[in-house]
Amino acid sequence: MKELSELKFADDVRYAEDHEWAKLEGDTVTVGISDYAQDQLGDIVFVELPQVGDSFAKGDEFGTVESVKAVSELYMPVGGEIVAINEALEDSPESVNNAPYTDGWMIKVNPSNPADYDSLMDREAYLEKLKGQEE
Amino acid sequence: MRYLPHTDEEIRDMLQVVGAADLDGLFASIPRNCRRSGDMDLPEAMSEWDLNRHMNHLAAATAATPEYRIFMGAGSYDHFIPAATTYLMGRSEFSTAYTPYQPEISQGTLQAIYEYQTFITRLLGLDVANASMYDGASALAEALLMAIRITKRRKVAVSTAVHPLYRKVAATYLSPAEFDIVEIPYGSDGRTDLGGLGNPADFAAVAVQSPNFFGCIEDLQALGQAIHGDPKTLMVTCFSEPLAYGLLKSPGSCGADIACGEGQSFGIPRSFGGPGLGIFAARRQFVRSMPGRLVGQTVDKDGKRGFVLTLATREQHIRRERATSNICSNQGLCLTNAIIYLASLGGSGIRALARLNHDKAEYLKAALKKAGVAVPFESPTFNEFVVQFPPGFADTHARLLAKKIVAGLPLGAYYKELADHYLLCATETCTAEDLDRLVKEVTS
Amino acid sequence: MNEPAGTTGLVFNEPLLWEKGAPGRCGVSLPQRDVPASPLDSALTGDAPDFPDLSEIDVIRHFTRLSQWNFGVDSGMYPLGSCTMKYNPKTNERQAALAGFCGAHPLMPESLAQGVLKIMFELQQYLAEITGMHAVTLQPAAGSQGELTGMMLFAAYHRSQGAPRKKIIIPDSAHGTNPASAALCGFKPVAVKSDENGLLSPQAVKAVMDTDTAGIMITNPNTLGLFEEHIRQVADIVHAKGGLVYGDGANMNAIMGIVDMAQTGFDAMHLNLHKTFSTPHGGGGPGSGPVCVTRALEPFLPVPRVLEAGGRYTLSDDFPQSIGKLHAFYGNFGILIRAYSYIRSMGAANLKKASQLAVLNANYIKERLKGTYHLAYDRPCMHECVFSDKYQEAHHVTTLDIAKRLMEYGFHPPTIYFPLVVHGAIMIEPTETECRQDIDRFIEAMQAIAREAEESPELLHAAPRIPKVRRLDETLAARKPCLAG
Incomplete structure (x- = not known):
């Protein structure tokens, strides 16, 4: 596993406690997991995603991400309806490892409550949190 | 005792290293109130020679082929097992290994499982097969639970022509979580009658067996079409005699989503019903919902082909209470037995053997009919079929036991409406002479 | 220390079953056909399954070679914690x-x-x-x-x-x-x-x-x-x-x-x-x-x-x-x-003795290895003891590396990464049927590996090199599942 200084933290996204990131673009929020999360999980072999049209509240489990010997749940950083899923992950789950903030995106959400997004951490706050965990 | 290698001197030395005064001292952490008060009351230890005598005596107190002629299948079949199969099964590198968690030193087990999985997919016409379940009955139960997980529906339908003991196991597995099983009747031809099924969308799965418990070959294609009246409903096909698929259309080619059942027929001794082999196969799209272990092909550091346990995140040791099943130990050595046997048969051999089984049973059926015995179900059968003997045949059945003939399985205990009906089986191990004699004995 | 039990020897490559054989070969002799052929509705019959045709010796060699790629209790000590890999009596x-x-x-x-x-x-x-x-x-x-x-x-x-x-x-x-x-x-x-x-x-x-x-x-x-x-x-x-x-x-x-x-x-x-x-x-x-x-x-x-x-x-x-x-x-x-x-x-007395010796063997290993490997709980144990890779972490050597290197010394690795409550667990269950000499050789192998972890960790990272295959790509197996040939 890498040191924090070796990891990338995009500054145009917000971060959730469970290491998902969320990016607001127009009316939709794109969701994935942070570079820190993918590094902790190791080689990702499968991503289980919901169906378009499903609705979840903030904090609900929307899927799972699997490495060879572990399964982790994915939680909604914002509540709302799923409007798109990244179907390319089915054939290339490694995108989550290689490009967590771009090709490795997981879902797009039509948020039900704008306040959900505002309550997420920015880059600095998330880095503070991770530094706190390391100590 | 020959399995305990320690000498007294070694025990003394080792106790000294450990810092215990004597062997009892090793157990100081066990509270008094948990201890046994006296010695275990078990029979005296036997020498190997004495044990052989004792076991010979017990084995002799059990009727078995070839001394007895047992015309009974019903989920446990008498097939010829070649010496080469038995010989290879004696290789202790297979039998004394554990689950292949360390692939570098378990490639023998792993390649054998991969070959088994491949043969089963080819036999059943499906994409993926697992590394076995406990037996045909628990395989059916797990198939139904899998369908419930996939469809998120709580009700399944099961044909009453499915083996009654398999149905009982399925009911036991499904009842604690309160899933419902609806029974589908069989018709006057001995096949499943889906007429009263209603809307397939009410069910997670509809399960049938072919050849079914009565030996009748179901029209799987027609059943598949009816079941898939709702495309989400899963067609589960089970079997107790997979040798039939050396001859019959595969379940997968008829629309089955999951095919499962018992593989004892593939070179495994009957052993009073176990250990057998739970066979389990499904369509690729359902692989992540499958129970049991899976072996996959990969490469090693040097790029050489090798095999590993894979997709393990479905299993209990990783996903714990959210696993697709609780199964851990399976019937590994029995699947090794099956792949050795199937490799020996080959594609030509399994075809010829299946035909021979069918023809032996047909010969017996025709001879019984000719002698005036009623054959109530008209559907085509494989190596088993139902006959109706005259009332009072139970006495004849009992009398024949003394002549070392078991003239079929009485069905009255399993189906109230089938008193005086018997399920007969003839495999390649019955000679025409045996069959002629059976006909003579049951009709005289 | 004596020469380690693990060594190289001739094993054979062996293809998959369907990569060998020839149509028309046969590995069994079916009982004689003494009944006539009887027709079956062709709507119900299908093609024969696509299995290769092999001769008896094809099958014997195939599975004999496969068996030689395996490690069993009959091959050597198999101290797999929680699995009780004791000797399986032939009687x-x-x-x-x-x-x-x-x-x-x-x-x-x-x-x-x-x-x-x-x-x-x-x-x-x-x-x-x-x-x-x-x-x-x-x-x-x-x-x-x-x-x-x-x-x-x-x-x-x-x-x-x-x-x-x-x-x-x-x-x-x-x-x-x-x-x-x-x-x-x-x-x-x-x-x-x-x-x-x-x-x-x-x-x-x-x-x-x-x-x-x-x-x-x-x-x-x-x-x-x-x-x-x-x-x-x-x-x-x-x-x-x-x-x-x-x-x-x-x-x-x-x-x-x-x-x-x-x-x-x-x-x-x-x-x-x-x-x-x-x-x-x-x-x-x-x-x-x-x-x-x-x-x-x-x-x-x-x-x-x-x-x-x-x-x-x-x-x-x-x-x-x-x-x-x-x-x-x-x-x-x-x-x-x-x-x-x-x-x-066994009888009652030998069953009890089996338990006593199983516990003796485990405690003996625990005492002799506890300075070399980190002992998760330093208390009298029963039939198994749990160590971890904590002391080896500094040399970037993990439990997995130790396990793989142990193969080259001729031992089956212990259970690893379980129980989950011990990080990097190495769970050793020798069982009662291992004799003192073999237990000592196992201990010596574990000690030698600990020294190697300090002095030449690359030996551990590259292990195992002697078995039929080296470390396998489990990520590839899971990302692109190939479950049947």
């Missing part, structure tokens, strides 16, 4: 292969099955005596099916009391089958943490035990190889709230003839005949997981049950409160014969 195989047993049909009239029924009846009695429990079912085909049976018994018991319960307590050190089996029964697992000594704490259990909790599942000795010293208090707490105690008997090999399981408060427990009672593991099974219960749970046992009256044995389904049936017939009977043969060969 057991002889007994199970007797024609009267392996040719017995399960639905024979009882009068013709007296020998096999007697074995089942007596084995039930022996297992009841060894555990101190009251009644036994032999039906479960493996330990996890035994657990499922146990959970079904708990559910049936609570229903019979008119008060079904929803939850079950499971310690965090439990094997994954425990929560999986409980979940199949509709119970929601509630985890409790082990205390600082690696033991179950009565306070922790008391804090979660309530009248909606069906009971608790306890492995004793636990997966850290420690005897649960507070087991009686824990059982009393659970019983006081109307709950039941389930025992995972995977580790029974430590305590035969020493502990009375009923006295410890167990209401039901399973045994693994393929662990404690010497039946071979078969590369993953078949196992056998008999369940032993107290008098109160007996009415719920699976059917049919073997009964005895006046020396005659019968099978009875007449138990109206029974949970039903777990196996089409009576479980893995062929495995039961082997366990029966083992118990009859």
